[in-house]
Each structure stands twice: as C-alpha cells, then as structure tokens.
Amino acid sequence: MKIHAMRTASLLLAAGLGLAATASWSSESLQDVMKRRNLSQQDLLAASKTYVPTGKRDEFVAFSSGGQSGQVIVYGVPSMRILKYIGVFTPEPWQGYGYDEESKKVLAGGKIDGKDITWGDTHHPAISETQGKYDGQYLFINDKANPRLAVIDLRDFETKQIVVNPIFKSEHGGAFVTANTEYIIEAAQYAAPLENKKFYPLEEFNEKYRGGVTYWKFDRKEGRINEKESFSLELPPYSQDLSDAGKGPSDGWSFTNSFCSERYVGGIEKGRPPYEAGCSAKDTDYLHVINWKKAAQLVAAGKARKINGHNVLMMETAIKEGILFLIPEPKSPHGVDVTPDGKMLVVAGKLDTHVSVYSFDKIMAAIKAGKFESKDPYGIPVIAMKDALHTQVALGLGPLHTQYDSKPCVAYTSLYVDSQVAKWNYCEGKVLDKISVHYNIGHLMTMEGDSVDPKGRYLVALNKLSIDRFNPVGPLHPQNHQLIDISNDKMQLLYDMPIPLGEPHYVVAISADKLKPGVRYKVGTNSRTDKPHPGMVRAGEEVTTRKGNKVEVKGTLIRSHITPETIEAEVGDEITINLTNLERAQDETHGFTVSTYNVHASVEPGKTVQLKFKADKEGVYPYYCTEFCSALHLEMQGYLLVKPKGWKATKTTLAKGTYTEAEYKATVKKVVDTQAIIDSVVAYITSVNYKDFPDVVAMVDDAFDQLGKTKGLKEKHEAFAAKQDWENANLWAEQIWQYQVKTADLGLRAKTYLEQNGAKKVK
Ligand code: CUK
Numbered sequence: 001m002k003i004h005a006m007r008t009a010s011l012l013l014a015a016g017l018g019l020a021a022t023a024s025w026s027s028e029s030l031q032d033v034m035k036r037r038n039l040s041q042q043d044l045l046a047a048s049k050t051y052v053p054t055g056k057r058d059e060f061v062a063f064s065s066g067g068q069s070g071q072v073i074v075y076g077v078p079s080m081r082i083l084k085y086i087g088v089f090t091p092e093p094w095q096g097y098g099y100d101e102e103s104k105k106v107l108a109g110g111k112i113d114g115k116d117i118t119w120g121d122t123h124h125p126a127i128s129e130t131q132g133k134y135d136g137q138y139l140f141i142n143d144k145a146n147p148r149l150a151v152i153d154l155r156d157f158e159t160k161q162i163v164v165n166p167i168f169k170s171e172h173g174g175a176f177v178t179a180n181t182e183y184i185i186e187a188a189q190y191a192a193p194l195e196n197k198k199f200y201p202l203e204e205f206n207e208k209y210r211g212g213v214t215y216w217k218f219d220r221k222e223g224r225i226n227e228k229e230s231f232s233l234e235l236p237p238y239s240q241d242l243s244d245a246g247k248g249p250s251d252g253w254s255f256t257n258s259f260c261s262e263r264y265v266g267g268i269e270k271g272r273p274p275y276e277a278g279c280s281a282k283d284t285d286y287l288h289v290i291n292w293k294k295a296a297q298l299v300a301a302g303k304a305r306k307i308n309g310h311n312v313l314m315m316e317t318a319i320k321e322g323i324l325f326l327i328p329e330p331k332s333p334h335g336v337d338v339t340p341d342g343k344m345l346v347v348a349g350k351l352d353t354h355v356s357v358y359s360f361d362k363i364m365a366a367i368k369a370g371k372f373e374s375k376d377p378y379g380i381p382v383i384a385m386k387d388a389l390h391t392q393v394a395l396g397l398g399p400l401h402t403q404y405d406s407k408p409c410v411a412y413t414s415l416y417v418d419s420q421v422a423k424w425n426y427c428e429g430k431v432l433d434k435i436s437v438h439y440n441i442g443h444l445m446t447m448e449g450d451s452v453d454p455k456g457r458y459l460v461a462l463n464k465l466s467i468d469r470f471n472p473v474g475p476l477h478p479q480n481h482q483l484i485d486i487s488n489d490k491m492q493l494l495y496d497m498p499i500p501l502g503e504p505h506y507v508v509a510i511s512a513d514k515l516k517p518g519v520r521y522k523v524g525t526n527s528r529t530d531k532p533h534p535g536m537v538r539a540g541e542e543v544t545t546r547k548g549n550k551v552e553v554k555g556t557l558i559r560s561h562i563t564p565e566t567i568e569a570e571v572g573d574e575i576t577i578n579l580t581n582l583e584r585a586q587d588e589t590h591g592f593t594v595s596t597y598n599v600h601a602s603v604e605p606g607k608t609v610q611l612k613f614k615a616d617k618e619g620v621y622p623y624y625c626t627e628f629c630s631a632l633h634l635e636m637q638g639y640l641l642v643k644p645k646g647w648k649a650t651k652t653t654l655a656k657g658t659y660t661e662a663e664y665k666a667t668v669k670k671v672v673d674t675q676a677i678i679d680s681v682v683a684y685i686t687s688v689n690y691k692d693f694p695d696v697v698a699m700v701d702d703a704f705d706q707l708g709k710t711k712g713l714k715e716k717h718e719a720f721a722a723k724q725d726w727e728n729a730n731l732w733a734e735q736i737w738q739y740q741v742k743t744a745d746l747g748l749r750a751k752t753y754l755e756q757n758g759a760k761k762v763k
C-alpha cells in the first residue's frame with residue numbers, strides 16, 4: 001500500500017514537472033507496415049473505413065442480442081468496438097445485476113411459477129419509436145425459451161422490467177414495436193394450451209393447442225409495460241414466427257408469419273417422420289394480418305376472455321369483427337419486414353429461392369371487397385396470394401431477413417444457404433448486387449434499417465458460423481458479425497467481429513447522436529425504479545442501527561473510503577447494507593462486496609444500492625471497493641465482524657501506531673510540496689481557455705471538490721501536534737495529502753487533455 005502510494009506521488013511529481021516522455025512517431029512507413037503485415041490496398045481501404053482513432057467516437061451504436069447469455073451486447077459502428085454488456089435475463093456481476101436487492105427485484109419479475117429462471121434465449125432487440133423513427137429512449141428484447149420481455153432504459157442502459165407472457169410457453173416473434181411504441185408485439189412460437197398448467201395430449205393438438213400474438217402496452221411516461229392493459233389474440237397452432245408492425249399507411253396493422261400451418265406433430269422415436277419433414281411438406285404457410293388498433297378497441301369494449309387473468313381476444317371474435325386474415329406465403333417463411341414507407345411487406349421463405357413482396361394496398365382492397373379464396377380450418381378468411389402480391393423476386397437459396405437502405409426501394413436480404421447478402425430493388429423486383437459472407441447468415445441489419453427513416457451506410461451480417469475466420473478457441477466457436485459498406489453500388493466487406501457471448505439473432509443500430517445517456521444519478525436514486533431510495537444518506541448522516549437480530553447500515557462511498565469502516569454483528573444477524581455513492585464526477589463508480597457472502601454492487605455516482613444477507617458464519621469478513629476508483633482504491637476497505645453469540649470484549653483499545661515528530665514534519669512537508677504542484681497545475685489550467693472544454697470543467701470541479709474536503713484538517717493535525725499525539729497529528733496530515741493526490745490526479749488529467757486538444761492561452 002505504502003509503496004503504491006509513494007509511486008503515485010513520484011509519478012505526480014514527474015508529470016507535474018513536465019518530465020513525462022512525449023509520444024514519438026515510429027519511423028516505419030505505411031508501405032513498411034503493409035509489407036510486414038502482408039496487407040493489400042483493399043485491406044487498408046477497409047481499415048480506414050472502420051478505424052476510429054483514439055478519442056473519437058462511432059457514428060452508430062448497435063444493440064445486439066446476446067443470445068443464450070440472456071444479455072445485450074452494445075457496440076459501436078463502424079469500429080465494432082464492444083462498449084457494454086447489459087444484464088437482462090441473466091445475472092451480470094460487474095453491474096451487480098442479480099447481486100443487489102434492486103436488481104434482484106427486476107430479475108424476480110421474470111420468475112415463472114415462483115421459480116428463478118436465470119438464463120434467457122434472447123432474440124430480437126427493438127428500439128422505441130416515435131412516428132416510426134428510432135427515438136433512442138428504450139430498448140426491448142425477448143426471451144424465446146421462457147416467454148418473457150424486458151425493458152431497458154437507454155438513459156442508463158439498465159434493465160428496468162421483465163414481464164412473463166401469461167399464455168405462451170415459448171415465443172419468437174418479439175420484440176417489435178408499433179410506430180409510436182404504443183405496443184410491443186410478441187408472437188408465440190411452439191403451440192401449446194393457453195391455460196397454464198393444463199394438459200392436453202398431442203392427439204388434441206388441432207383442438208386444444210394454440211398460437212397467438214401478445215400486444216404489450218407500453219406506458220412511456222412510466223417507462224414500463226402496463227401488464228393490465230396488455231392483451232393477446234388467440235391464433236391457430238401454426239407455429240407463429242417473426243412479426244412486424246405496420247407504419248405510415250399500414251400503421252394500426254401487424255403481420256406475423258408461421259412455419260408449420262401443417263399442424264404436424266412429430267414422433268421420430270415412434271417411427272413417425274420428424275417435425276422437419278412434417279412442418280415443411282406443403283408449399284405454403286400463412287402470413288397473419290391483424291388489425292391491432294381495432295383489436296385494442298374490442299378488448300377495451302370487453303370483448304376479450306380472461307385466460308390466466310390476461311385479456312385474450314378469441315379467434316371467433318376476431319373473425320366476426322373482421323380483424324384477422326391469412327395470406328399464403330411460400331414454404332417455411334422466416335422474416336416479414338415492412339418497407340420504410342409502410343406500403344409493402346417482404347416475406348422470405350427459407351425453402352424457396354424467392355422473396356415475396358406483398359402490397360398493403362392490395363391486401364386492404366381484398367379485405368374491403370370481401371374477396372377471399374377460402375377459409376382455414378378455424379374459419380379465418382384467406383386472401384389469395386395473387387390478390388396480395390406485388391412481386392416475387394428470385395434472390396438465392398435460403399432467404400431469411402430483409403432490411404432497408406436510405407436509398408428508395410433498395411433492400412438487403414440474407415441468404416442463409418448461399419451465405420450471401422443480396423442487394424435488390426423491391427419496387428422493380430430486380431437483383432442489384434451480391435456479396436459472400438462467412439458463413440451462413442441469419443439476420444442482417446442496416447443502420448436504423450427497420451424504421452421509416454433508414455440511414456444506409458453500413459450493414460452488419462450476423463453469421464451463424466465462423467468456422468475458419470478466427471483464432472481457434474475450441475469446438476465452440478464465436479459467431480461472426482461482418483461489417484459491410486453499403487454506401488456505394490457494390491457492397492464491400494470491411495471487418496470481421498467475433499461475438500463471444502451466445503447467438504445474437506438480431507441487432508439494431510441507432511445514430512449515436514440520438515442517445516442521451518446520463519453520467520450520474522440524482523443523489524440517492526434507486527436506479528431500477530428511478531425513485532428516491534429509502535436507504536440513502538448524505539455525508540455525515542451515516543448510521544448503523546440494530547433492531548432485534550436485524551442490523552441495518554446506511555453508509556456512503558466516496559474516494560477513497562467507505563463509511564462505515566467497521567460493521568459489527570452477531571452470528572445469525574440479518575444484515576442490510578445501503579450504500580450511496582456521493583461522487584458527482586463522471587466515471588467515479590465504486591463497487592462493493594463482502595467476502596464470501598455472494599453480494600456485489602456497482603454504485604455509480606449518485607446511486608444508492610442495498611445488499612442483504614444473513615451473517616450465518618462467525619468470523620472476520622473484509623469488505624472493499626471493487627472498482628479501481630483512485631490511487632487509494634485498495635485502502636477503500638472495512639471489516640464485517642461476526643461475533644459468536646454473547647461474545648465479550650477483553651481488550652478495548654486498538655493498537656497504537658508509532659509515529660515520531662520527525663515523521664509528522666515530513667508529512668507536513670509532503671503536503672506543502674504537493675500543494676505547490678497543485679498550484680502550478682491550476683496556474684496552467686487557468687492560463688488557458690479551459691472553460692471551452694466541458695469535460696475539463698467537470699474535472700476541475702471535481703478536483704476542487706476533493707481539495708475542499710481538506711477543510712478543517714490542518715487545524716485538526718496541528719491541535720494533535722500541540723498535544724504531541726504524533727499518530728493522530730501525522731494521520732490527519734496524511735489525510736490532507738490523500739485528498740491532494742486525488743486533486744492532483746484530476747488536475748494532471750485535465751492538463752494533459754488541454755495540451756492534447758489544443759487549448760489556447762488566455763490573458
Ligand atoms: S431468428 Cu435467428 S436467424 Cu430468432 Cu430472428 Cu432469424
């Protein structure tokens with residue numbers, strides 16, 4: 001500890017006196033590097049299109065599903081640098097997600113039948129929209145395995161809510177938002193009885209098993225899903241697949257695919273042909289066309305049935321009220337993607353080489369005219385494919401998903417079997433370009449490419465297999481997100497990015513300037529509810545109370561100490577620790593853990609968190625800050641003392657340190673010297689236009705905050721010195737120096753920033 005502090009001091013001195021080495025460019029030329037690293041002109045061009053120099057930022061921020069990890073991965077485009085993992089359905093230790101009480105409550109929202117489910121098969125992220133445009137406020141993502149949906153607030157990139165689908169047993173076609181995020185659409189996948197804990201044999205599949213679509217009502221003011229005002233539509237057991245919401249002229253409608261309208265039930269173990277044969281036998285499946293606006297009105301008018309306490313509009317009602325229609329779609333379709341103008345929908349059939357472009361106008365005309373070719377076995381009117389089609393285009397093998405360009409009529413479709421991306425014109429129905437990807441692409445994504453206002457520029461191919469692309473890491477390979485430049489006529493492959501965290505089915509990207517995340521919370525905030533935390537205290541109000549066997553701490557964190565530094569308990573006590581981070585400075589997060597009690601918190605500036613556990617083992621348990629927050633981070637520590645029942649102290653004083661007057665004087669001199677460094681840094685900073693740099697202004701504020709804490713300490717150490725109490729005199733003087741170190745650290749960081757960013761002298 002001492003050595004570490006001293007090294008810091010000498011570093012500060014060196015930097016303060018301008019002795020730090022300055023960067024020098026290597027003498028190697030670009031040609032030398034190309035030769036040495038065996039790079040082509042094409043490689044260099046690609047690199048220059050993706051490289052984001054140090055200190056610069058990406059143009060777009062992507063939110064990728066974390067697949068089986070149950071998390072969300074945030075990365076920048078075009079650099080493909082990972083910025084964050086967001087814990088969603090799975091505990092995430094860094095963020096304390098699942099280890100503090102606030103986040104445990106969020107995860108508990110995802111319990112099913114009282115059971116914790118600590119993983120998720122996350123598939124489709126969706127950014128909230130206003131008039132069909134990404135607004136950067138919220139992110140939603142679904143869990144296919146355990147039908148759930150999560151809400152993430154993009155002010156702090158934290159998961160705020162998890163809801164469990166009340167009637168499905170699995171779901172896939174979520175999350176898709178309506179044009180003003182009135183609802184978040186979530187379609188079932190594998191049909192099952194809608195009533196919970198109800199058994200029906202597979203022999204009753206057609207009668208008792210059902211699919212459906214849930215419309216989760218989003219309350220934007222609260223930033224939460226309103227479960228009571230959400231509803232579902234009962235659908236046939238056709239294995240509903242992906243969905244999309246209408247926009248512009250098609251706003252108010254939604255579209256959901258299906259892949260097993262055969263209603264086949266497998267049984268390979270009994271010698272029956274497997275599902276894969278039975279579910280792909282017929283030439284067509286059904287696209288479901290639903291008037292959700294009218295459905296919501298019908299639910300409000302009391303036309304829904306309660307199943308598991310949830311409003312379900314039954315098929316019978318939907319048919320009678322004319323809000324549910326089917327259209328045949330080619331063999332085993334997968335994605336349905338509404339065009340930016342809302343006039344067409346592109347459906348890709350996995351086992352067909354064509355994509356089918358349906359015209360919303362034609363669909364509406366057929367409905368208006370009552371022109372149906374048949375009814376399905378449940379009585380749902382079926383619109384003839386030819387009456388709804390705008391065109392069909394042969395793109396290649398295994399078309400899956402489609403995204404759009406900023407250029408009119410230009411779309412990109414993933415070709416799973418061909419391992420290609422096809423660029424094509426959906427108005428004229430012609431292929432424009434193709435590019436190979438590595439390998440077996442699932443989804444693809446263009447910048448804001450499923451909104452009314454796609455931004456073009458880049459495309460990301462989400463490849464299922466990476467095979468030979470990366471350094472081998474064992475039989476389980478990462479997936480490969482390939483960045484493709486789409487700003488020119490020909491697509492250009494730029495970059496391979498391994499995704500090491502589950503299978504990210506889908507990703508969405510938003511212009512970075514639309515995101516406005518905060519850097520701190522209002523002091524004492526419970527970040528998971530956005531409400532004031534009852535456990536918060538301000539500096540000087542820290543308190544530990546005991547009621548019966550309950551010990552509750554209300555403490556604080558600030559560089560570089562935890563208040564309190566000792567917590568005393570008896571075996572069997574229930575311990576509750578509330579901690580408030582009093583920092584205002586950007587990025588001054590403190591972490592907190594207690595040895596062996598499986599608790600952890602990430603306490604960002606202003607946040608209050610609560611940790612709870614039972615002190616069930618007698619002993620001594622260090623607690624400490626887990627983020628390297630300052631030069632004296634390691635000293636940010638304390639002890640939880642768990643005493644045996646009825647334990648009596650025999651020794652009542654702490655051991656004294658041995659300090660001499662000489663040591664005290666040396667410490668005082670160190671304080672004076674360090675102050676001189678601080679003064680010289682301050683003199684430099686105030687001699688330039690530092691006020692033009694908001695980041696520097698924040699650092700300077702923080703620096704003076706730290707220095708301000710030395711108030712009264714000089715009087716204190718001098719008073720102890722007068723009494724010749726060299727330990728207390730020395731340590732209070734030392735404490736001044738601790739604050740000075742933090743001040744100098746910030747000051748030097750500000751100075752470096754100013755020097756590197758061309759600060760100018762002011763008079
Ligand atoms: S799905 Cu994975 S490739 Cu779950 Cu959207 Cu299509």
Ligand code: CUA
Nearest residue numbers: 625627629633
């Ligand atoms: Cu606070 Cu380390």
